[in-house]
Amino acid sequence: MPAPTASSLISCLDVQARIDDITKATGWLGALAEAEAWPQATRFALELSLEEALTNVVSYGFRDSDAVPRIRIECHRLPEGRIAVRLIDNGVPFDPTTIAEPEVPASIEDARIGGHGIQLMRNFLESLAYAREGGENHLTLVAGRPD
């Protein structure tokens, strides 16, 4: 994934590979949304998608890894009111963009538990892009396309 063109870094945050730090990350993003006066839909899309992506990294990224976890979140301002959130981690390679969405089940008995995170990200975001660079996962979430 190339760097967003003509972007400016608004803020960045380092978090630990633990569930409680998901609250820290979404709280940080919520404060940026307030400060930058993002539309509610942009805020919701990015907050939800960051949580989904970070939950994957925290839950599975370091389970089979000896690496000391390094997780960094960057927030960039893009042209035309778009916002990019980039999640960078040194966990095992994982490209969520390749995950198949769960089929719509006929009943609750048939419903599969899990896999809905990627479905929500694809629907709420304008784009979702992955790259493996220098031993790190780089996942870029973009939202905020003008109507």
Place this chain on the structure above:
Amino acid sequence: MHIEREQVGSDVVLKVAGRLDTPNAKPFEASLMEVVSTTDGGLLVNLAGVDYVSSSGLRALLVAGKAMRSAKRKLTLSSLQPQIREVFDISGFSTLFEIS
């Protein structure tokens, strides 16, 4: 997240407020499953006070929904805010649950 429990006849109403996110998903699931395992009537989950739900929150509802269905008991969700409803629609959960 805050959950209030009320007994209405043989049914239980859980009024949920706050965020159904990953950090809250386990305690939310535990509250639902506590009703499933200790009562035998219906369960109504009022989501009027919920302003955020992620796939972890959906997962908790699905676990409880499956348990209620296999026990042939009724689980109903009510009062979803528009953004929450959108999450349910996208994930297909709107058709899996009875929503009033």
